[in-house]
Amino acid sequence: MPRVAYVNGRYVPHRDAAVHVEDRGHQFADAAYEMLMVIDGGLLDFAPHMERLHRSLGALSIAPPMSDSAVRVVIHELLRRNRLKNASIYIQVSRGVAPRDHAFPQTRTPPGLVMVARRMDYALxxxxxxxxxxxxxxxxxxxxxxxxxxxxxxxxxxxxxxxxxxxxxxxxxxxxxxxxxxxxxxxxxxxxxxxxxxxxxxxxxxxxxxxxxxxxxxxxxxxxxxxxxxxxxxxxxxxxxxxxxxxxxxxxxxxxxxxxxxxxxxxxxxxxxxxxxxxxxxxxxxxxxxx
Ligand SMILES: Cc1ncc(COP(=O)(O)O)c(C=O)c1O
The missing domain is CATH 3.20.10.10 (D-amino Acid Aminotransferase, subunit A, domain 2)
Known part of the structure; x- marks a missing residue:
């Protein structure tokens, strides 16, 4: 069964999961991220991870791309599509895609959002x-x-x-x-x-x-x-x-x-x-x- 990742609103095969060359996360590391664990289908410390993501995004003046409850829905969908119960979830939010310029884009660009689920071996x-x-x-x-x-x-x-x-x-x-x-x-x-x-x-x-x-x-x-x-x-x-x-x-x-x-x-x-x-x-x- 091929792995599936979430990229800007779409569930895509992991091997094709890519962002645009001018995504500012790619060019400038202009992005924040979180990594949280799923244990037997349950999300560990979901609320504090989301609070910290909001703090990081706030410090970078990047708008949150979706609500915390929507993030939770995407995580569960990723777990379902990847048939995972024990996993790490990587969430990355970038300032989005814009012509390369160090300063923030002048026109509103939607933030980029990617999420990747990966099997975790807790016995290890x-x-x-x-x-x-x-x-x-x-x-x-x-x-x-x-x-x-x-x-x-x-x-x-x-x-x-x-x-x-x-x-x-x-x-x-x-x-x-x-x-x-x-x-x-x-x-x-x-x-x-x-x-x-x-x-x-x-x-x-x-x-x-x-x-x-x-x-x-x-x-x-x-x-x-x-x-x-x-x-x-x-x-x-x-x-x-x-x-x-x-x-x-x-x-x-x-x-x-x-x-x-x-x-x-x-x-x-x-x-x-x-x-x-x-x-x-x-x-x-x-x-x-x-x-
Ligand atoms: C630099 C740094 N410090 C501390 C931590 C530990 O943070 P947490 O317990 O939220 O995973 C991390 C996690 O990746 C980290 O990257």
Whole structure:
């Protein structure tokens, strides 16, 4: 059965799913996107993903192409046509098609909207969660507004490839003050020696991860201690535990940073107990919040 994608109002075979050469998303990365998970037919955290899409589009002055309920209908239609129950849904909204000029088009152009569904293997994520992943750190090279979920991701692409080339799973950016910002496609957390969870507070230097927000609420409900503050590469390497969060990874233990194993004693280089309890807490959230 051929895959089907949604492109500007039409369901088309995936192999023919294309946008115009002068789509501004294609030429300028003048676009915002979302990635959300479907688990057993239910959409995970749909409302917060749509809120963030509206925030990104607002920051770029791009009009939302359709209502949230219409987006939900398209997602379900994509799932139906692709016969998928466990999938990632990629949604991209661009400023539309116009003759190439850096400034916004003077005449009203309808925004471009594409959506792609892709099969997800949640068992693979669970296996990875039981083993942990390694990360490297790199100097921050992104533009100054990573809080906007725009498709301007070249720095992330190059950093992720550096991670791949180094045999690592993810690359973390380090800002000019030596503080970790986030991963190329994930937020980053550490567990201090006393068990306190530490993650950078939201500012313009990181994306407000939907998984980050879910972890904040489930850990608060369990009265786990939390500090939202920046931390350095040295502090990260010294942490009792490290994990990252994202829609495609959920809560993922990080067991090695720049080749150095995380943790101490019998937990060294292994997912730690606090991380495992955060994974459990987030799994309960996933069960509750897939609508
Ligand atoms: C740069 C960046 N930070 C953080 C995240 C995690 O966000 P979320 O939990 O909403 O997937 C992502 C997700 O792709 C990302 O690209």
């Amino acid at each position: 994520i669970a296996r990875r969660q039981s083993q942990g992943v390694s990360v490297i750190t790199l100097a921050e090279t992104r533009w100054a507004r990573p809080d906007i979920k725009s498709t301007s991701l070249l720095a992330n692409v190059l950093a992720k490839q550096e991670a791949r080339d180094a045999g690592a799973y993810e690359a973390l950016f380090v800002d000019a003050d030596g503080m970790i910002t986030e991963g190329t496609a994930s937020n980053i957390w550490m567990v201090a020696a006393d068990g306190t969870l530490v993650t950078r507070a939201l500012d313009q230097s990181i994306l407000a991860g939907i998984t980050r927000q879910a972890v904040l609420s489930v850990t608060a409900a369990r009265q786990m201690a939390l500090e939202e503050r920046p931390f350095s590469r040295a502090e990260l390497k010294d942490a009792a535990e490290v994990f990252l969060t994202s829609s495609t990874n959920f809560v993922m233990p990080v067991t090695e940073v720049d080749g150095q194993k995380i943790g101490a004693g019998k937990n060294i280089g292994k997912p730690g107990p606090v991380t495992n309890s955060v994974i459990e807490a987030h799994r309960e959230h996933v069960q509750k919040e897939t609508t």
